[in-house]
Amino acid sequence: MKKKQTYHRAQPTWCPGCGLYGVFDALKRAAANMDLVPENMVMVTGIGCHGRMNNYFNAYGFHGLHGRTLPVAIGIKLVNPKLQVVGVSGDGDAYSIGLGHFIHTLRKNVGITYIVVNNRLYSLTQGQMSPTTMFGMVTISTPFGSKDFPVEGPVLALAARGTFVARGFSAEVDHLAALIEKGMKHKGFALIDVLSPCVTYNKLNTYEWYKKNILLIEKEPGYNPRDKNRAREILGRTDGIAVGLIYEEEKPSWEELILPEKDKPIAFENLSVRRQELQKIMENFR
């Protein structure tokens, strides 16, 4: 088995105490547990503090445009399904500018592990309101308090027929690593929304605040992540934020359904001009 050091390319320079350190660590541990060859993994990131992850994590990487993480990841996965494709986004990336892609990727069940590092703010641009900012919170873009109600990624994912919906906490690295590993092994699209405090700009949703408000799913008696009603119910609870594996189901992945030849990645097709077949097709224009 590989050591987590295998995936450590460089020491991060996020703010000391940032939740992203925990996510970085959990990702490395999950990859090590899976014994992943770095060359067989592609990490696709969006724009935000999380986007630096590519500079630190040792694997192939694609740091694209704000909100466009998932379409890029889909393109990669479809032409080479043998790759372990991991998308990393922030809450702005995933639930605001990239929300359309989020919903449509869920309903396609593409084999991508999607980690949304949710710090409830736009911290790279100094702390504007994000789609997960709590109602009433004062930020530099909402000096009179946010008047928008926050969205919850896992709720949206369940509504869009997500087949793997989980939530982790960046301070619980072992727990988060286990969720990511499960997500990587899941056939189809896996969402892991990660509660990740921003120590610089978010003075409300702090580590202490989360510790008080987290509701650990594993401690719920008789909870079964295959029961969609239970999943809906726990996401609707007002006494805490559900953390753990919320929902899981077996369904064919999109690549299984649409790829003509499953064992021959399109990426390595021999592209000779197939004249005889093309000649025949040209006859249809006669």
Added chain:
Amino acid sequence: MKLAASAIARGGRPGQGSRMIRDLSVMIAGIAGDGVLFTGNVLARMLKRHGWEIVTSRDFPSNIRGEPTRYTVRASLNENYALSDLVNILLAFDCDAVLDNLPLMAANGIVFCDGEAVVEPPADQARGKTFHKFPLRAMAREKFGNEIFKNMIALGALNFLLDLEIDLLEEIISEMFLKRKGVEVVKKNIQAVAYGYDKAREITLERERHPLARKEDADRLLLSGDEAIAFGALAAGCRFFAAYPICPASEISQWLVHYLPQFNGIVIQAEDELAALNMALGAAYAGARAMTATSGPGASLMMEAFSLAGMAEIPVVIAHVQRLGPATGIPTKTQQGDILQWVFGSHGEFPRIVLAPGTLGECFGLTAQAFNLAEKYQCPVVLLTELDMGQDYRTTSRFDLGRVLIDRGKLLTQEELLAVRSFKRYELSFDGISPRGLPSFKKGLHLVESLEHDENGYRAEDDANRIRMMEKRMKKLRNASSDLPCAKAWGPKKAGVGLITIGSTLGTVLEAAAQLREKDIQANSLQLRTLWPFPVRDVKKFLDGCDLAFVVENNYSGELATLIRSQVSSIPEMKSILRYGTRSFRPREVVEHVERAVR
């Protein structure tokens, strides 16, 4: 199943008689939902099978039912790229269609009209023309129990008027219906054709017939520009195509979706154009030849990822079939108003190649070439056509598959990469083009970055690196011109009047130049096939060879002329001939414009 051998029996064999016509236009007009498109397509196919060169034009509203539509088919002995000025035969499904299109008719034109109301056309427009009341719907209802047969009756009537071989029409009907609908349907349709044929014979005089001079159905194809682009992509090894449905580019994916799976490729319907191009970039990065297609507002959405392709140096092909804008504009009408968007558009500066095919052969050939250019120069390549090119059916000679070559540029294999001392994805090479490896390759780990980056792809913000990397990317195309399609000169080397154009407007311009020469105005033409990097030398040479140049384009502000002026220094006199209405130019309009300017 040869029900009506009457055509052949009655003689009038090809090539005989002095009335043989060498060039003829037929228009079918009605409202959307009448089956105008279907009838027009069958007529085009039928004429093509008789050996004629075909140009068609479909003029449709942007909804499925209820508004005026027309389909024009021009058939001629010689190759043509454009519609002619006038229509010889009009088959109208209602009286309004007659009144609307009468001004386009030749002096001795024939009109067949299924009009319930009696409408008197203005006397000056009606002069010399022959009108026949031809109750298509009523005949279809009475004889065949369903109005749907009106289109077959119409085709039968045209068959008589043009003295076509009814066997060929029967053959086409069988091809269309036999597999899907069975022998009974075929039989009934053929009966309707025969009925229409006989009815037309009853009501017309022999002098109203327009027998076209015959030719062998040589080795010709009949297809649209969208189909030619799709076929070119397939031949060139495109194996990943993602797009969002949009008129008039959808036909590209609709064609590919049938054929790509046979070649281990896929077509994805993305949730929007943002996703479509980003998906293509992901697929291209991972090793596939990838493409997208769009139009109008979709192109604006793609501008974001267009810039990413430039920065991350990802080979991708984008087909843009232009339609009338701005905004949603008129989605079913042609225009050339997106030229500068692709040449100068998106945020930041990056290398891009913009090609503009003007014939079906070029739609096929330049598409195939686009994939090589994208991989050789590791940049986005745009294929710019327009609705007229994309959707209208034309004849062309067979595509030469022997000329399709696949060159993947500096894409390394795993073995080649292992032999490289230290692989750097964005290596500062002498020509600016760096080696490319694919995810999963050993010793090839790197980052593809939308941020400014160093040779390994990792973010770097220092001044010196930025300058180095900018120069690296921009110099890639410095010597590309020998690889790019040159501007094509048509007609005499030197002429008083020079007509410059792009895309499907080429057909009109060539026809106009010929008409000008008949009027003793020497004219030649230049067709730009590469818009960027701009072919300065070709254009300069052409401009130097003519006294007065005109740039003919379908837009308001003269985008092509603007581009030329921005790239060519000390231009002699150059005027614009513009049209920004709902259809392209007719040759006569270009001629009149030139005449006004030179006389």
